[in-house]
Amino acid sequence: MAIMFRQETFRDDFTYRNSPANIHRFPFPFDRDEYAYSVNIEPHVPGRKGTIYESLIDVDEHYVAEMADRALVLKEDPLRYQALPHMMQAQWDVLELLMEQQAAGYPEHFSLTRNGDRWRWINRPLGIDDTFTFGARETLPYEPLEYIGRQTQGDLCIVDQRDNNLWMDAGLVTTQADWSLDFDVGMNFMEWHGPVPLAHGMGIFDRALKFLLNLQLGQPVRRFNWTMTVNPRLDTSPENYHKWGRDRTTVTPVNVGRKVHLRVELQTLWRLPRSNAMLFVIRCYLMSMEELVTVPKWARRFHRVLKTLPQELVDYKGMTRYRDTTVEWLSRHDDGAPTSPGIWPD
Amino acid sequence: MLVEGITSRPVHGGIQVDLFARRHFFALEGEGALALLAQAPALDEAFFDRCEVLYAAADAAGRGYDEALARLKPDLFRQTPTVETLLFRLRGCLSRATMGTRLYVAGGEGFIGRCMNVAAGFGMDAGTVLTEHRGSAARRVQCVHCKGITEDVSESPFACSHCGLNLLVRDHYSKRLGAFQGVCIDAEEPVSASRTPEEVFQ
Ligand code: HEM
Numbered sequence: 031m032a033i034m035f036r037q038e039t040f041r042d043d044f045t046y047r048n049s050p051a052n053i054h055r056f057p058f059p060f061d062r063d064e065y066a067y068s069v070n071i072e073p074h075v076p077g078r079k080g081t082i083y084e085s086l087i088d089v090d091e092h093y094v095a096e097m098a099d100r101a102l103v104l105k106e107d108p109l110r111y112q113a114l115p116h117m118m119q120a121q122w123d124v125l126e127l128l129m130e131q132q133a134a135g136y137p138e139h140f141s142l143t144r145n146g147d148r149w150r151w152i153n154r155p156l157g158i159d160d161t162f163t164f165g166a167r168e169t170l171p172y173e174p175l176e177y178i179g180r181q182t183q184g185d186l187c188i189v190d191q192r193d194n195n196l197w198m199d200a201g202l203v204t205t206q207a208d209w210s211l212d213f214d215v216g217m218n219f220m221e222w223h224g225p226v227p228l229a230h231g232m233g234i235f236d237r238a239l240k241f242l243l244n245l246q247l248g249q250p251v252r253r254f255n256w257t258m259t260v261n262p263r264l265d266t267s268p269e270n271y272h273k274w275g276r277d278r279t280t281v282t283p284v285n286v287g288r289k290v291h292l293r294v295e296l297q298t299l300w301r302l303p304r305s306n307a308m309l310f311v312i313r314c315y316l317m318s319m320e321e322l323v324t325v326p327k328w329a330r331r332f333h334r335v336l337k338t339l340p341q342e343l344v345d346y347k348g349m350t351r352y353r354d355t356t357v358e359w360l361s362r363h364d365d366g367a368p369t370s371p372g373i374w375p376d
Numbered sequence: 377m378l379v380e381g382i383t384s385r386p387v388h389g390g391i392q393v394d395l396f397a398r399r400h401f402f403a404l405e406g407e408g409a410l411a412l413l414a415q416a417p418a419l420d421e422a423f424f425d426r427c428e429v430l431y432a433a434a435d436a437a438g439r440g441y442d443e444a445l446a447r448l449k450p451d452l453f454r455q456t457p458t459v460e461t462l463l464f465r466l467r468g469c470l471s472r473a474t475m476g477t478r479l480y481v482a483g484g485e486g487f488i489g490r491c492m493n494v495a496a497g498f499g500m501d502a503g504t505v506l507t508e509h510r511g512s513a514a515r516r517v518q519c520v521h522c523k524g525i526t527e528d529v530s531e532s533p534f535a536c537s538h539c540g541l542n543l544l545v546r547d548h549y550s551k552r553l554g555a556f557q558g559v560c561i562d563a564e565e566p567v568s569a570s571r572t573p574e575e576v577f578q
Contacts, residue, residue, distance in 0.1 A: 109523070193503075208377070210520050210557070212523070213518065213520060213548070213550050213553070213557055214550070215550075215552060216496070216550070216551065216552035217384065217550065217551070217552075220383055220384075221383065221384040221549075221551075222384070223383070224382040224383040224384035224385070224547075224548055224549075225377070225378045225382050225384075225546070225548055226378070227378055230383055268520045268521075268557075268559055269520060269521060270521075271520070271521070271559065271560055271563055272521055272541055272560040272563045273563075274563075275560065275563025275564045276563060276564060278564050279564055279565075345377070346377065346378060348377065351564065
């Protein structure tokens with residue numbers, strides 16, 4: 031079924047909203063009433079129809095508007111795309127993967143036809159019909175990662191594997207939770223995770239890295255991460271923090287339902303065939319508190335998660351100024367009833 | 377936002393010379409001369425025949441480190457008037473470096489960062505450069521907003537020398553840039569609020 035793409039904005043007048051059907055498929059990340067860091071990695075296999083797992087690269091009603099926002103960010107700050115020279119082969123791997131997955135999941139919107147090295151890619155929602163030579167940079171308007179990244183929801187990092195470590199050697203990052211690709215390019219797994227509190231001491235990054243180094247081709251994995259954002263802003267980059275930081279001071283008991291958003295990242299990791307590098311997709315989903323409480327189970331559970339969240343995580347996630355107001359507002363939607371296991375609505 | 381205790385913060389392990397290297401480049405600043413001078417008694421003529429030493433005296437001018445280094449008789453000794461000119465020479469050295477060349481850097485935190493940044497430009501892996509911190513702890517800081525680098529930052533917060541924003545200096549460190557990260561400190565505060573800078577990186 032064709033997706034009805036919404037016309038909306040993620041800045042200025044913030045007209046972003048979720049349709050009722052989209053709220054229902056929202057990846058609510060909490061399977062219990064409290065939250066702690068863990069090595070929460072599971073196989074990324076296709077799931078039930080009508081969920082975000084139906085296709086391995088999920089496309090939803092926000093696709094067109096998100097791509098427009100990404101184009102604006104890249105125009106103002108081209109450094110949001112970076113790739114070290116040795117990553118060119120991995121870039122082509124990524125282009126292939128994302129074209130294949132999107133065409134397989136949404137044949138009415140995307141198609142890929144291959145004739146040897148001559149490929150034809152049609153992206154109907156964005157009005158693109160390009161023929162190019164796979165492996166020949168000059169036959170595309172951008173480098174392959176930037177080209178396909180401008181047509182894929184979610185931030186993309188390509189990490190190279192060497193010396194028993196992973197290296198962030200390329201990326202297209204415009205919807206990040208306050209970290210800078212420009213600063214982190216060239217870092218290894220432990221270095222770019224340096225600013226995360228608690229998890230290093232818990233051994234989480236040692237175990238996660240060990241697991242990832244053995245990631246197999248054709249067996250992608252996934253995990254959730256989450257934070258909160260005031261206003262449905264995609265570009266919460268440190269680069270622009272001096273412009274959006276003030277949003278955090280604008281939350282009041284009256285506007286919290288509309289202003290405060292749960293921001294969930296569905297992160298997927300894919301081994302790449304030619305380069306042996308790895309693609310890390312950070313797909314961001316936003317839902318306002320008003321939208322969230324339309325699902326009673328989520329309202330109860332998120333209230334409890336937020337109320338008991340360790341202060342270190344509250345601070346790291348930048349929620350210090352508005353957490354209490356949000357908990358207070360959510361408490362009105364939590365009658366204390368038990369919640370069912372799992373993440374899905376009842 | 378975590379400010380301290382960030383694991384990307386560089387650890388300078390010292391410039392213990394690698395006797396298996398075929399050629400040795402030393403980039404030294406100020407008190408950094410002592411890092412090589414301290415090891416010199418244990419090193420022989422054959423070692424210094426394979427050495428190139430670049431030295432900027434900076435704050436340590438007049439302490440005689442330049443003469444002491446020259447007395448080691450390295451294959452090449454060049455004292456430069458400033459760090460800037462040292463980096464220019466360093467680029468020259470690295471552009472003709474061959475396999476088996478080791479780079480050693482000793483001096484202030486900011487100097488090490490600038491040398492690492494030059495080395496990265498020649499495709500040298502940060503892990504292969506030996507570093508030793510001697511002298512000033514003042515930092516080289518990249519403003520995450522305007523991307524401008526400010527040298528010799530000894531206070532936090534400080535005003536970015538490019539865009540003027542008040543920046544908090546985090547321990548987050550990029551070896552590629554050879555710089556710490558500076559982030560606007562008052563974005564969430566009314567314009568009137570101001571914080572007194574404290575000298576923290578001496
Ligand atoms: C190779 C793939 C990965 C990349 C590129 C990546 C990248 C990042 C980045 C850039 C940050 C932000 C750090 C900052 O504050 O500056 C982050 C945070 C984090 N990462 Fe990863 N990561 C990867 C895989 C993983 C895995 C497998 C785990 C599993 C345990 C993990 C756990 C975390 C956690 C817990 C945080 C803190 C997030 C929060 O509390 O909001 N990461 N990651």
